[in-house]
Amino acid sequence: MQAIADEVAMRMKRRGELPLNIEGYDQAEWVLADYGDFLVHIFSPKARQYYDLERLWRNAKVVEIPPE
Numbered sequence: 001m002q003a004i005a006d007e008v009a010m011r012m013k014r015r016g017e018l019p020l021n022i023e024g025y026d027q028a029e030w031v032l033a034d035y036g037d038f039l040v041h042i043f044s045p046k047a048r049q050y051y052d053l054e055r056l057w058r059n060a061k062v063v064e065i066p067p068e
Contacts, residue, residue, distance in 0.1 A: 001028040004042050008033065038063075 005025060012019070012035065021034045030047040033040040041053060 001031050001042050001044060005031040005033065005040075008040055008042070 002025060005022070009019065009022075012033075017035055019033045020036050021032075023032045023034075024030045029044050030051070031040075031042040033042075041051075043051065
């Protein structure tokens, strides 16, 4: 989880974006990076099943992120 979070942070920084807050990094079961206009969730399989965000956000608008 931490390696994925680090890669996301590095790529976002290259785009000039810094997170407002990061939670869960030390536990490495679930990482939440808050970038203001959007959130990045990184889950272990166990945490993903537990939180089931797909069910909670099933009606949310999908927004494509342009390639670098």
